[in-house]
Amino acid sequence: METVIHSLPVLLLGAVKTLQITTISVFIGCILGLAAGLARLSQRRILRFLATCYVDFIRGTPLLVQVVIVYFGIPQVLREIQSYLVNAYGITPFFKNIPVFLAAVIACSLNSGAYVAEIFRAGIQSIDKGQMEAARSLGMTHGQAMRYVILPQAFKRVIPPLGNEFIALLKDTSVLSVIGFEELFRRGQLIVGATYQAFQIYLTVAFIYLVMVIAFSRLVDYLERRLKTGD
Amino acid sequence: MIEVKNLCKRFGRLEVLRGINCYVAPREVVVIIGPSGSGKSTFLRCLNFLERPTSGEVIIDGVSLTDPKTDLNKVRQEVGMVFQRFNLFPHKTALENIILAPMKVRGLSRKQAEEIAYSLLAKVGLSDKAHAYPDQLSGGQQQRVAIARALAMRPKVMLFDEPTSALDPEMVGEVLAVMKDLAKEGMTMVVVTHEMGFAREVGDRVLFMDEGRILEEGPPGEVFGNPQNERLRAFLSRVLKV
Numbered sequence: 001m002e003t004v005i006h007s008l009p010v011l012l013l014g015a016v017k018t019l020q021i022t023t024i025s026v027f028i029g030c031i032l033g034l035a036a037g038l039a040r041l042s043q044r045r046i047l048r049f050l051a052t053c054y055v056d057f058i059r060g061t062p063l064l065v066q067v068v069i070v071y072f073g074i075p076q077v078l079r080e081i082q083s084y085l086v087n088a089y090g091i092t093p094f095f096k097n098i099p100v101f102l103a104a105v106i107a108c109s110l111n112s113g114a115y116v117a118e119i120f121r122a123g124i125q126s127i128d129k130g131q132m133e134a135a136r137s138l139g140m141t142h143g144q145a146m147r148y149v150i151l152p153q154a155f156k157r158v159i160p161p162l163g164n165e166f167i168a169l170l171k172d173t174s175v176l177s178v179i180g181f182e183e184l185f186r187r188g189q190l191i192v193g194a195t196y197q198a199f200q201i202y203l204t205v206a207f208i209y210l211v212m213v214i215a216f217s218r219l220v221d222y223l224e225r226r227l228k229t230g231d
Numbered sequence: 232m233i234e235v236k237n238l239c240k241r242f243g244r245l246e247v248l249r250g251i252n253c254y255v256a257p258r259e260v261v262v263i264i265g266p267s268g269s270g271k272s273t274f275l276r277c278l279n280f281l282e283r284p285t286s287g288e289v290i291i292d293g294v295s296l297t298d299p300k301t302d303l304n305k306v307r308q309e310v311g312m313v314f315q316r317f318n319l320f321p322h323k324t325a326l327e328n329i330i331l332a333p334m335k336v337r338g339l340s341r342k343q344a345e346e347i348a349y350s351l352l353a354k355v356g357l358s359d360k361a362h363a364y365p366d367q368l369s370g371g372q373q374q375r376v377a378i379a380r381a382l383a384m385r386p387k388v389m390l391f392d393e394p395t396s397a398l399d400p401e402m403v404g405e406v407l408a409v410m411k412d413l414a415k416e417g418m419t420m421v422v423v424t425h426e427m428g429f430a431r432e433v434g435d436r437v438l439f440m441d442e443g444r445i446l447e448e449g450p451p452g453e454v455f456g457n458p459q460n461e462r463l464r465a466f467l468s469r470v471l472k473v
């Protein structure tokens with residue numbers, strides 16, 4: 001029990017990092033996701049194709065694998081390109097590694113973007129076709145109809161699933177421990193390594209995740225109810 | 232005002248329009264009747280290219296919609312459309328529904344657009360509902376707002392696709408009254424409807440459509456009083472009985 005109390009501040013700081021990385025990633029994911037979601041519904045085949053590749057690749061592979069590709073895989077390629085440039089043009093080498101935090105943000109944002117893209121696509125498609133037709137019949141361009149008519153309605157509908165995506169990613173950020181990003185779970189691991197109190201510490205870690213998830217679910221429920229009445 | 236030449240539309244292997252020719256003069260009110268599934272909605276939607284015809288030509292006010300150089304958005308500004316299911320924007324009030332396109336498409340200021348909107352709301356008898364959301368309005372009221380929304384673009388032509396079919400019977404009259412007023416003011420109108428009374432009273436010409444063709448056309452008196460086509464007779468005896 002004493003170990004638990006002593007480790008609590010460290011674990012809670014880890015929880016803050018977990019929340020931080022999740023918030024940043026879902027935020028960037030929303031921007032990526034809106035773009036990719038619109039691209040999947042675009043008239044242009046090439047945009048549709050690229051967006052589908054992105055979404056399918058991310059959703060078809062584990063986050064763990066995506067994280068190690070970003071942290072270990074991409075820097076290796078960059079280093080190889082760099083050493084070629086060093087040999088060929090005599091530039092001075094400057095790149096060694098991607099900072100852990102940056103790698104975590106890139107991997108989680110790319111991951112989140114793909115799921116958010118599907119959420120936006122479904123949200124946009126759930127809007128009655130008559131809305132687009134009414135807007136177009138008034139002379140609006142496709143873009144204007146999206147912006148003033150379709151998206152404002154779709155945004156309301158995507159808030160609950162976006163909340164679920166946030167919760168899912170909040171839990172999944174625990175895989176960032178493999179690249180040494182010191183979020184909640186990684187800090188638990190380190191404490192267990194030093195104290196051998198696996199049961200108490202991991203249970204505490206689980207409990208902190210649970211509290212965050214429940215708090216956030218409540219918030220989503222609340223928003224969902226408020227949006228329903230204001231529909 | 233509207234000229235249609237040999238218009239054909241196919242959905243996959245389904246031939247919905249099979250060579251339609253017609254002409255709508257300025258200030259004319261043309262009523263289209265026909266059994267459900269005969270292609271009336273598709274025809275109307277081809278007139279503003281919400282549906283792209285497979286072949287044939289549509290010319291509105293001298294502008295050919297088939298011409299690749301034609302800016303369809305420009306043409307649609309001149310062609311108002313009213314839908315069976317209203318299609319008001321549910322996240323906007325009646326007023327906001329009406330001013331959106333004049334502001335974003337025509338580039339009017341909010342003040343100018345609101346001025347137009349209030350006068351149109353008065354015209355359709357809904358001055359007191361400017362700030363109501365669509366779900367706070369009855370079907371008849373929603374449809375009148377939808378008509379005002381279309382009129383706010385100052386269109387040269389109005390298309391109506393069964394504007395009263397989704398309404399409770401007691402609300403049909405209020406919508407038809409607005410349409411009658413419009414007709415009286417000289418608006419060019421193409422109206423798909425099952426309201427034979429309206430067709431007789433307001434229509435200058437009635438077209439009977441069946442299986443993607445116009446089988447008979449003429450002044451309402453002749454089409455209803457002395458139908459030539461066998462299918463038209465069958466259709467009329469069906470609808471007039473109810």
Ligand SMILES: Nc1ncnc2c1ncn2[C@@H]1O[C@H](COP(=O)(O)OP(=O)(O)O)[C@@H](O)[C@H]1O
Nearest residue numbers: 242245247265266267268269270271272273274
């Ligand atoms: N987008 C579409 N895709 C496939 N078939 C359609 C589509 N729109 C209409 N149709 C078909 O075209 C035919 C005519 O439809 P419509 O023009 O709505 O007839 P009406 O308005 O006279 O009832 C129907 O058989 C309908 O199923």
Ligand SMILES: [Mg+2]
Nearest residue numbers: 271272273393
């Ligand atoms: Mg129809």
